[in-house]
Amino acid sequence: MNKFTNVSDIGDLRQAVAEALEIKRNRFAHTELGRNRTLLMIFFNSSLRTRLSTQKAAMNLGMNVMVLDVNQGAWKLETERGVVMDGDKAEHLLEAIPVMGSYCDIIGVRSFASLKDKAEDYSEKVLEQFIRYSGRPVFSMEAATGHPLQSFADLITIEEHKRTERPKVVLTWAPHPKALPQAVPNSFVEWMVAAGYDVTVTHPKGYELDERFTRGAKIDYDQNHALEGADFVYAKNWSAFADLDYGRILSTDRSWTIDSAKMKLTNDAFFMHCLPVRRNMIVTDEVIESPSSLVIPEAANREISAQTVIKRMLEAL
Numbered sequence: 001m002n003k004f005t006n007v008s009d010i011g012d013l014r015q016a017v018a019e020a021l022e023i024k025r026n027r028f029a030h031t032e033l034g035r036n037r038t039l040l041m042i043f044f045n046s047s048l049r050t051r052l053s054t055q056k057a058a059m060n061l062g063m064n065v066m067v068l069d070v071n072q073g074a075w076k077l078e079t080e081r082g083v084v085m086d087g088d089k090a091e092h093l094l095e096a097i098p099v100m101g102s103y104c105d106i107i108g109v110r111s112f113a114s115l116k117d118k119a120e121d122y123s124e125k126v127l128e129q130f131i132r133y134s135g136r137p138v139f140s141m142e143a144a145t146g147h148p149l150q151s152f153a154d155l156i157t158i159e160e161h162k163r164t165e166r167p168k169v170v171l172t173w174a175p176h177p178k179a180l181p182q183a184v185p186n187s188f189v190e191w192m193v194a195a196g197y198d199v200t201v202t203h204p205k206g207y208e209l210d211e212r213f214t215r216g217a218k219i220d221y222d223q224n225h226a227l228e229g230a231d232f233v234y235a236k237n238w239s240a241f242a243d244l245d246y247g248r249i250l251s252t253d254r255s256w257t258i259d260s261a262k263m264k265l266t267n268d269a270f271f272m273h274c275l276p277v278r279r280n281m282i283v284t285d286e287v288i289e290s291p292s293s294l295v296i297p298e299a300a301n302r303e304i305s306a307q308t309v310i311k312r313m314l315e316a317l
């Protein structure tokens with residue numbers, strides 16, 4: 001594998017999950033694979049889980065790891081070609097990327113959506129430039145439109161906890177005080193549909209996601225109805241995707257917060273969220289602290305999803 005940006009890059013999902021679970025049983029079985037190999041992790045945005053889990057995954061494989069926070073200590077980067085660089089940006093991404101590639105074997109990139117320019121966000125401009133100009137295998141550590149390492153970890157977690165072969169998985173929008181990208185919900189639906197689950201997405205009107213990601217999922221504007229019979233409830237906020245409202249907050253309706261009454265509508269469902277989560281906006285204290293909450297094992301599986309992806313990239317070098 002020399003690229004990991006969406007579900008199609010991982011190939012057969014059953015095989016991928018089986019490989020991930022094997023890695024989880026013995027995460028130090030391949031410490032020779034990454035010897036004298038270097039992972040460079042580049043962050044244009046903040047992170048807790050992705051940073052730590054991906055670094056740990058690479059160390060489990062025997063790799064050296066370098067981390068660059070672009071906004072802390074590096075030169076300010078220009079991303080537009082043709083710009084007269086007479087402002088505060090001292091270096092162009094088109095030089096910076098091949099230079100970074102020259103110091104490592106594999107690159108992970110985190111670069112969020114601006115939520116200002118939909119066309120630019122959905123072109124995945126920064127991630128695509130790394131793929132094109134670094135000369136190295138590149139994986140997404142959450143980009144403008146997707147978060148595949150998170151969705152892979154979510155899939156592993158569901159496979160570990162499911163009680164039926166084809167569980168009902170519900171992605172529900174929930175309120176948040178800040179405008180958030182669609183990356184996590186996009187990827188989550190894409191991966192859950194690809195896994196063959198019974199997938200429902202529920203949100204207030206106006207929060208429709210890109211149909212390229214939701215194809216194969218049911219859309220239900222009635223959250224209570226959607227939650228009926230759910231085996232897994234995945235809560236997440238996102239901002240509007242539609243052209244005229246792109247990146248806007250259209251609702252902060254707290255009646256969409258996942259609480260115990262809503263969980264009672266489900267088939268004794270597990271609660272999931274990618275974290276970080278705003279308690280009592282997205283989910284109540286009671287639900288996230290309940291035995292049904294999978295948020296911690298889900299975050300722990302980020303190490304496993306990252307290790308599976310990096311292992312496959314190392315094997316292909």
Ligand code: CP
Binds near residue numbers: 049150274276
């Ligand atoms: N879920 C997730 O990607 O967390 P971080 O933003 O902390 O990396």
